[in-house]
Amino acid sequence: MAKTKGAKQKIQAPKGTKRKAQKPSSPPPRKQKAQKTEQDTEETKPAPRPIEDAVALLTSDELARIRYGDGYPFNLWDRKIGDWLVKSNDEIGRELRNEISIRRWVDYFGVENVKDVKHLSDDQKKKIISSLDGWCVQIPWNSLLNRFPFCVKKDFTKYLLCVLIEKDIVTKMYDNPFWYLDGKKGPDDEEGDETFGQRLKYLLDRFVEADPGDASLLRSDISRLANGTLPCQVRSGVWGKYHAERRTRQVEQWAADFIASEPACWLLRQNNTFSEQDRHEILTDIYRWSAEKWAHISSLRGNYNFYQLPDLGKTFNKESGLVKRANDHVPPFGDESVEGMRILLVVCGGIRVQWENPDQGDEFYVCAKASVLAQEKTMYH
Incomplete structure (x- = not known):
């Protein structure tokens, strides 16, 4: 056993020599080939096609599925009632x-x-x-x-x-x-x-x-x-x-x-x-x-309606749902200080949208209230 171990020690090369011998003089051919293939792929990759050309190849049925989703036939009636572009009233107002x-x-x-x-x-x-x-x-x-x-x-x-x-x-x-x-x-x-x-x-x-x-x-x-x-x-x-x-x-x-x-x-x-x-x-x-x-x-x-002072009346009425105080207007006692007082200035007009409801008739929904400045109540009023 001792002889065998000594023989192994005799033929073992120094660590520095072994590390130097294993260091390759040039990159392996396989890596060179992989890099070349990747470069060739990028060079031969086709340019993206314009969206106009892609849409021109779509059929009417394919466009209908994109616009309305599955199950909506592409006809005039569904185009009249279909919400193909949907936004909430609050989102419109913002x-x-x-x-x-x-x-x-x-x-x-x-x-x-x-x-x-x-x-x-x-x-x-x-x-x-x-x-x-x-x-x-x-x-x-x-x-x-x-x-x-x-x-x-x-x-x-x-x-x-x-x-x-x-x-x-x-x-x-x-x-x-x-x-x-x-x-x-x-x-x-x-x-x-x-x-x-x-x-x-x-x-x-x-x-x-x-x-x-x-x-x-x-x-x-x-x-x-x-x-x-x-x-x-x-x-x-x-x-x-x-x-x-x-x-x-x-x-x-x-x-x-x-x-x-x-x-x-x-x-x-x-x-x-x-x-x-x-x-x-x-x-x-x-x-x-x-x-x-x-x-x-x-x-x-x-149908959108952009309303100003003539549509609000002369005084501030929070219950109407059409009006609010301007962003910077902070009266000392909140809305109670301006409720029922004269509106002086419409800083930003209000926005309403009219919808036709078969059961209840035409209705208006407020997308954004009009921002106003109103005269404040004082101890002299």
Whole structure:
């Protein structure tokens, strides 16, 4: 046994020599081949096919299963009652609200307080109030300021500027859902008709009086065909891209027009750390966001109503379900301090949707309550 163990020790090579002999001088051929095969696979991998080409190969039955799910036949009746694009009322309200984004822009670019507009004449102040007709009570500047809630009185001018932007968006987009349609008479018509969207909206309003349900179907299908996304809503997205480009160009112009317009320019800060380009680009983003969200939400069923001061009545009524206090308005005793008091300003308009219920008739559902500032109760009332 001792002899055998000694023989083994004699023929054993040193550890350093053994480790050096096992180290390969080049990578194994098998690894080289695997790397080469992987590279070849990446080089020969086909490019992804555009979604338009894939959708063009789908049959009507396949598109129906994508849009409606299994078990829904592809016919006109199911298209009228099918919820192929579903959003809750609360979700619609959140997506169409601009109160927070507008307020941030005004905080950066609006005048700081009332002292900064002392140079404005009485005629200029009167023009600011009159330009907010339907959103603000039509009383003189000083009377409105004195009745303003104490906790937000320092931001009086900022609230006025916020409402000017909100009113501009609602008037140009929400109340006119077809504003981006070019109204061309044919392929040779390069100019189109800028009034086409307004005339189509007027026709739709008359149809709503005749039959709200079918009028809603007409409006939502026009919007879907003009802006639909692949493959759930339309077979081709050409027109959707075309109208998105038209909206992008228009909202840039609208933002520039608002900054230069009267009375908005009177409530803008002249000297700040941001450039005029930043001011225009950020406001353009707010307009663009509103335009794109409304273009797709208007594809939903139902007739949408954007309501302001005339629809709320003169006083704050929480039980109506149409109104709430503005985000920054925190009265000392909660809603009891403003209940039954006069509404002074609609900061953000309300949104309702009309549905046709065969059992109960037409119904309105509130997607977002109107944010308002109301006069507070004091010890003198």
